[in-house]
Amino acid sequence: MHRFSSSAFLLVLVVSPGLGIAQQRPAPADTSTQHLRLREVVVTATRTEKALTEVPIPVTVVSRQQIQAMGAVRLTEVLGEQTGLNVVADHGRGVQMQGLNPEYTLILVDGEPLIGRTAGTLELSRVAVGNIERVEVVKGPASALWGSEALAGVVNIITQKPQHGTRGEVRLRYGANRTADVGGTFNYRHNQLGLTVFGNRYSSAGYTLQPASGQATVPPFTNYTGQSRLSYQLDDKTTFSVSGRYFIEDQASNLPITTEGGQVAQVRLKARQQESSLNPSVTRCFSDKLFGTLRFYHAGYRTKEDYTYTADGTPYDASYFHQTFTRPEAQLDWRLHPKHTLTVGTGYLWETVEATRYDQRQQMRSAYCYLQDDWSPLPGLNLVAGVRYDGHSQYQGQLSPKLSGRYQLRPWLAVRASAGRGFRAPDFRQLYLNFSNPAVGYSVFGTHQVREKVAQLAAQGQLALDPATGQPLINAPLLEQASSLTAESSRAYNAGLQLDPTPKLRLTANLFHNDLRDLIETAAVAQKTNGQSVYSYRNVSRAYTQGLETDARYLLSAHLTLSAGYQYLVAKDRNVVTQLKNGSIYRRDPETLETTRLKVADYGGLFNRSRHMANVKLFYDNQATGWSGSVRGVYRGRYGFQDRNGNLILDTGNEYVAGYWLWNVSAAKTFRQRYTLQAGLDNVLNYTDPAYLSTVPGRLYYASLTVALGPR
Amino acid sequence: MNQLFSRFALLTLSGAVLTLSACSNDDNDDNEVKPAEALKTEMASNLGPTPASTTTPPTGQPATPRHYAFYNLATKSEVPYTDSATTKWDIAVRTTTILVNGGSSGPGQGGAIVQDGLFSEITAAPATGYNVDSRTAYAIPTGSGKGWYNYNSTTHVVSPIAGKVILLRTATGKYAKLEIVSYYKDAPASPTGTEPRGYYTFRYVYQPDGSTNLK
Numbered sequence: 001m002h003r004f005s006s007s008a009f010l011l012v013l014v015v016s017p018g019l020g021i022a023q024q025r026p027a028p029a030d031t032s033t034q035h036l037r038l039r040e041v042v043v044t045a046t047r048t049e050k051a052l053t054e055v056p057i058p059v060t061v062v063s064r065q066q067i068q069a070m071g072a073v074r075l076t077e078v079l080g081e082q083t084g085l086n087v088v089a090d091h092g093r094g095v096q097m098q099g100l101n102p103e104y105t106l107i108l109v110d111g112e113p114l115i116g117r118t119a120g121t122l123e124l125s126r127v128a129v130g131n132i133e134r135v136e137v138v139k140g141p142a143s144a145l146w147g148s149e150a151l152a153g154v155v156n157i158i159t160q161k162p163q164h165g166t167r168g169e170v171r172l173r174y175g176a177n178r179t180a181d182v183g184g185t186f187n188y189r190h191n192q193l194g195l196t197v198f199g200n201r202y203s204s205a206g207y208t209l210q211p212a213s214g215q216a217t218v219p220p221f222t223n224y225t226g227q228s229r230l231s232y233q234l235d236d237k238t239t240f241s242v243s244g245r246y247f248i249e250d251q252a253s254n255l256p257i258t259t260e261g262g263q264v265a266q267v268r269l270k271a272r273q274q275e276s277s278l279n280p281s282v283t284r285c286f287s288d289k290l291f292g293t294l295r296f297y298h299a300g301y302r303t304k305e306d307y308t309y310t311a312d313g314t315p316y317d318a319s320y321f322h323q324t325f326t327r328p329e330a331q332l333d334w335r336l337h338p339k340h341t342l343t344v345g346t347g348y349l350w351e352t353v354e355a356t357r358y359d360q361r362q363q364m365r366s367a368y369c370y371l372q373d374d375w376s377p378l379p380g381l382n383l384v385a386g387v388r389y390d391g392h393s394q395y396q397g398q399l400s401p402k403l404s405g406r407y408q409l410r411p412w413l414a415v416r417a418s419a420g421r422g423f424r425a426p427d428f429r430q431l432y433l434n435f436s437n438p439a440v441g442y443s444v445f446g447t448h449q450v451r452e453k454v455a456q457l458a459a460q461g462q463l464a465l466d467p468a469t470g471q472p473l474i475n476a477p478l479l480e481q482a483s484s485l486t487a488e489s490s491r492a493y494n495a496g497l498q499l500d501p502t503p504k505l506r507l508t509a510n511l512f513h514n515d516l517r518d519l520i521e522t523a524a525v526a527q528k529t530n531g532q533s534v535y536s537y538r539n540v541s542r543a544y545t546q547g548l549e550t551d552a553r554y555l556l557s558a559h560l561t562l563s564a565g566y567q568y569l570v571a572k573d574r575n576v577v578t579q580l581k582n583g584s585i586y587r588r589d590p591e592t593l594e595t596t597r598l599k600v601a602d603y604g605g606l607f608n609r610s611r612h613m614a615n616v617k618l619f620y621d622n623q624a625t626g627w628s629g630s631v632r633g634v635y636r637g638r639y640g641f642q643d644r645n646g647n648l649i650l651d652t653g654n655e656y657v658a659g660y661w662l663w664n665v666s667a668a669k670t671f672r673q674r675y676t677l678q679a680g681l682d683n684v685l686n687y688t689d690p691a692y693l694s695t696v697p698g699r700l701y702y703a704s705l706t707v708a709l710g711p712r
Numbered sequence: 713m714n715q716l717f718s719r720f721a722l723l724t725l726s727g728a729v730l731t732l733s734a735c736s737n738d739d740n741d742d743n744e745v746k747p748a749e750a751l752k753t754e755m756a757s758n759l760g761p762t763p764a765s766t767t768t769p770p771t772g773q774p775a776t777p778r779h780y781a782f783y784n785l786a787t788k789s790e791v792p793y794t795d796s797a798t799t800k801w802d803i804a805v806r807t808t809t810i811l812v813n814g815g816s817s818g819p820g821q822g823g824a825i826v827q828d829g830l831f832s833e834i835t836a837a838p839a840t841g842y843n844v845d846s847r848t849a850y851a852i853p854t855g856s857g858k859g860w861y862n863y864n865s866t867t868h869v870v871s872p873i874a875g876k877v878i879l880l881r882t883a884t885g886k887y888a889k890l891e892i893v894s895y896y897k898d899a900p901a902s903p904t905g906t907e908p909r910g911y912y913t914f915r916y917v918y919q920p921d922g923s924t925n926l927k
Contacts, residue, residue: 464848473848531854584828586875590901593893593913595830595874644902646862646871654902 043111044136044156046374046384047145048333048343056384056406056416058494058510058549060084060137067129069619069630071666071680071702073173073181073202075127075157078135081634081664083565083615084549085137088608089695092123098139098512099545099571099609100152104424104488106142108156110243112279113149115325116301117427126247126275128225130171130183131198133158139549140494140512141422144386144402147368151422151490152514159243162194162231163187167710173678175702178205183225192233194241200225207697209690217694219253219269242280249273254310266310274302291333299325319356323428326350339376343386345369353428359449362432365393366425380408390423394431394448396486398423404494417495422514423487430485430520430537442532444522447485450536454479454526457534464527473527482525482536491515504555513546542574543606559622566614571606576649587645587652604640604650610659612637629667636660641692657692661685676706751917751927758897759783759790760911761806777910780804780811785880785888785918799883807910808861808870808895810852813883815844820883824851826859827877831915837879837887837924852878860892868905870895882918889926890916 040063045055052061062078072078079095080087086096094102103120106113114122135157142150166188173181183200202225206218224247231241251271256264281295301323307316329347336342346369354361370388377383387401402420409415432446434453445453454474457463463472496510518539526534547569554562579585580600587602588595605611614635621628637659640650650656666680679702686699761777782791782801791801799820804811814822823842827834843851856863860876863869872892880888894913896903917926 533855584875586830586873588872588874588893593899593915595891595893597830597875642864642867643862644869644871646873647875648857648862 042136043158044108044138044142044154046343046372047111047331047345048341048374050374053498054382054406056382056404057142057418058139058416058496058508058512060139062135062137064133065621066619067132067135069621069628069666069668070632070664071173071668071678071704072129074125075129075132075135076125077682078129079124079137079155081615081617081632082137083551084139084567084613086610086613086636087124087695090121091119092121093125093695094121095124095155096609097137097152098514098549099547099569099606100514100516103427104149104152104422106146106149106154108146108154109245109277110159110279111156112277112295112297112299112327113325114275115299115323116273116275116303118303118321119429120427126223126249126273127157128183128198128200128202130200131159131185131196131227133160139510140418141400141402141420141490141492141514143398143400143422144388144420145370145372147370147388147390147400148398148423148425148487151424151488151516159198159227159229160185160187160196162189162196162229164189165710166190167708169706169708171704171706173702173704176700177207177697179203179700179702181704189231194229194231196229198225198227209688209694209697214254214256216253217690218697219251221249221251223247223249223273237286238282238284240280240282242278244279245275245277247273247275257316267307267316268310269305269307271305272303274300276300289335291335293331293333294328295330296328297326301325321355322353324352341374343370343372343374345371351428353432355428357435358428358432359434362428362448363393364428364431367391380414382406390425392425395426398425398487398489412500414498415496416498417493419491419493421489421491423489425487426485426520426537440532441528441530442535443528444535447482447537450482450525450534451479454534457526457528462528463534464529464531475523475525478523478538479525479536481538481540482523485520485537486518486539488516488518488520488539490517506553507551509548509550511546511548514544516541516543516545519543540575543572544574545569545571545606545609559620561619561621563617563619564615566612569609569611569613571609572603573606573649576603585647585649587647590645598647598649598651602651604656607640607642607650610637610639612659626670626673627668628670630665632664634662634664636662657689660687660689660693660696662687662696673712674708676708677703678706679703751919751925753915753917754785754788755913755915756783756788757899757913758911759805759914760897761793763908763910776807780806780809785882785890785916786884786886786920802880802882802888803890805910805912808863809850809854810860810878811845812851812880814881815851816847817845817850818883821881821885822851822883823881825879826852827879828875829877830875831877831889831891834877834879834889835925835927837881837889837919837926839924842879842881861895864905869903870909871903880916886919886922887924887926888916888918890914 040052040061041049042052042055042059042061043049045057045059052059060082067078076087076093079085087093088096095105096102097105107122116122138154140153142154146154168184168186170184181202186197188195203222206216206220209217226246229241229243231239233239253269255267255269257267258264277299279297281293283293285291303321305319308314309316327347327349331345334342349366351364352361368388368390372386374384383405385403390398400421400423404418406414406416430446431448433444436443458472465472492514494510494512499507519541520537521540522535523538524533525536528534547567549567551565556562580598580603583597585598586595587598615633617632619630638656640655641657642655644655645652663684664682665684666678668676668678670676682700683698688696688698759781761779761781763777779793782793782796782804784791784800785802799813801813802822811817812822812824813820823844825842845851853859861870861872872895878890880890882888892912892914895909897908897911899913900907919926
């Protein structure tokens with residue numbers, strides 16, 4: 001284990017809040033030199049501390065210094081500039097990884113999951129970055145360690161731990177759209193006691209890309225985040241710590257609705273989101289060979305939405321969503337030999353949900369255990385084998401194995417490869433939803449109760465009858481499939497290179513393939529008398545994503561680092577490919593109205609995936625003068641938006657959104673090692689695409705002041 | 713790039729207008745039925761009943777019309793709704809529902825089969841297996857993805873599914889094949905969902921001699 005080197009690294013970062021202090025380090029080392037030389041440690045890849053350069057799977061680390069240099073305030077901004085990650089909006093902004101939707105990436109804060117995925121996507125702008133030490137991004141399935149949702153990968157947000165001394169930082173930032181970010185951190189550690197406190201207020205007037213719609217793209221909002229960690233060293237081997245997090249956001253907006261009479265009425269929506277968590281834990285070094293962790297995590301997420309008529313304040317609609325997540329977990333790390341570590345863990349998970357569209361408070365329980373063997377049988381060769389079993393109260397148990405290896409062929413060349421299984425459990429919606437659309441008349445039931453609900457509808461005479469038999473129109477095979485819903489899963493393979501041809505240059509490349517099966521889709525299980533259907537869910541689709549991700553980083557000078565990244569991606573629905581091979585998908589030319597049969601080559605793949613994504617970044621950091629700055633460009637190649645010719649697949653030019661570059665610049669100057677002024681422009685070229693790109697508001701300026709408190 | 717895009721849109725639009733005027737010319741041809749050896753592909757444009765005056769949420773489109781629009785494939789012409797109880801019509805449309813003259817819909821021998829394939833490749837009609845309208849299900853099923861169209865719940869656009877050919881037995885027991893190509897007035901190249909809807913443009917081949925040959 002590399003506990004010492006890790007805390008030394010953390011210390012360096014914490015004492016240099018305003019982008020560093022020259023006097024404390026003899027050589028004017030800049031951030032990127034550090035990246036290439038320090039043994040940067042990550043914890044997400046193996047659930048033990050391991051040097052970033054030695055992990056056998058692809059991991060990206062975004063450091064605190066990079067986050068500060070970018071001028072970022074929310075996690076979405078940070079992740080959106082990383083190679084191979086794509087921030088996409090679908091009931092919230094989440095990250096698309098290796099071409100997989102946001103619901104397939106597990107989001108952790110200090111190793112514990114964030115909850116509140118109302119429709120699959122976890123809104124990443126909920127996470128403030130002011131107290132983040134680093135963000136670790138693991139690509140490829142990690143269900144062998146982390147269980148459900150870690151199918152595409154894992155994003156683990158590592159917050160600051162208490163460091164020796166007393167210090168703090170206050171930061172004010174103001175920018176376009178009346179966006180204000182005010183916050184601070186406090187750190188204390190003396191003898192056995194350590195404490196960190198983080199507070200943040202973030203507000204914005206939002207923005208409107210399509211004024212004609214009468215609706216703001218992002219309505220005004222205000223949120224508060226509080227986060228704290230207390231640690232106490234009980235004896236020289238045992239440490240107790242407890243951390244907590246609270247988040248609240250209020251948002252209000254007006255939207256026009258069309259009533260049944262055809263008139264347009266204004267409705268006001270007031271929405272509140274709350275999220276809280278508590279996480280006590282005990283760690284103990286039983287000996288220099290045995291290390292144990294006991295942790296307990298409880299999290300709650302609540303939303304409330306009230307719609308009222310603007311004219312007279314009478315209610316129009318209201319909804320709520322309450323979720324809890326409770327989990328005790330124990331882990332033992334046993335170092336059999338300096339080059340052989342065994343990790344074993346077990347836990348129990350209890351989740352509840354209560355919401356407007358659910359019958360009653362629903363519960364799910366799951367128990368799991370995992371085992372990992374991290375072994376270096378030869379110099380330069382590291383093998384990690386892991387397996388996890390998740391038993392679940394609502395669906396079939398899941399066994400997730402993974403094998404990965406890394407070999408240092410030459411001092412400047414290493415190869416790594418991994419194969420593993422990932423899974424994503426059916427969510428609450430898919431299991432328990434009970435929703436009937438009052439306007440259109442269709443119904444959607446979660447698979448847990450669809451049989452019972454269909455029987456009820458049949459008894460009430462709400463199902464259409466088969467004219468031939470007089471029996472209700474129920475699709476029995478589909479109903480059977482719905483009742484036996486299981487987790488979505490993938491088999492994934494990653495293989496890549498790490499190259500260090502000169503001390504100034506580092507290149508990495510990774511080929512990936514994700515083979516997805518049992519993807520969950522809606523299915524019409526019965527017909528109602530009103531001509532509408534009763535829907536539930538079933539495992540049906542098969543898809544794959546594959547591609548290449550490359551990164552290069554080059555030190556142009558002692559102060560200047562250039563980096564570039566690129567991802568090539570192909571993502572396709574296997575059922576569609578099969579149909580195309582069979583010649584059973586067609587399209588109609590919109591001008592001649594002639595219908596033709598589609599070829600496999602006409603298929604553009606899954607919607608909302610760019611074949612090409614790239615970024616170029618230049619970071620300048622001169623600690624002697626106190627100046628630093630950055631220029632960052634992020635490219636998203638054209639991607640499919642929606643079907644327009646009725647064949648449901650991506651096949652014609654007008655179904656794509658044009659590719660675009662976003663350029664961001666920032667500059668900062670630190671005075672007297674205490675005051676840092678920063679100013680920046682995001683989206684310098686003012687690129688917008690109102691119809692298709694709700695997340696890009698146009699050019700944004702900001703300026704901030706950071707004051708470091710405590711001894712300098 | 714935006715400029716390029718709009719230029720492209722303009723081109724497609726003007727293209728659509730040209731095609732349309734060609735279609736209407738076809739329609740204005742003499743309405744006599746020619747007992748020809750080589751069957752002619754006919755094009756019917758904008759078949760749809762007069763819309764109601766009120767609008768429906770959330771699309772702002774006119775509400776469902778009171779009557780269907782009736783059509784006779786042999787005479788290539790619309791039939792007044794007052795003739796709905798006769799065998800003068802073969803198909804009738806209202807919003808996304810299509811009736812054939814038989815079963816619960818009319819006194820004729822009408823039936824239909826929705827088949828996958830290319831219009832040009834289907835050269836013969838099956839002699840049997842035709843579905844007939846009943847009180848609970850139509851011969852040409854309604855619903856997105858079930859029959860002849862897909863509905864996009866985000867844009868509210870109804871798109872006729874390419875590769876769906878409707879094989880018809882007409883009111884008088886003749887055979888025909890039919891392909892719906894647009895659901896919007898004047899068959900816009902890329903409908904946005906706001907155009908007047910419920911106006912069927914379709915091509916068809918009608919076999920007047922009573923045989924199943926549709927070549």
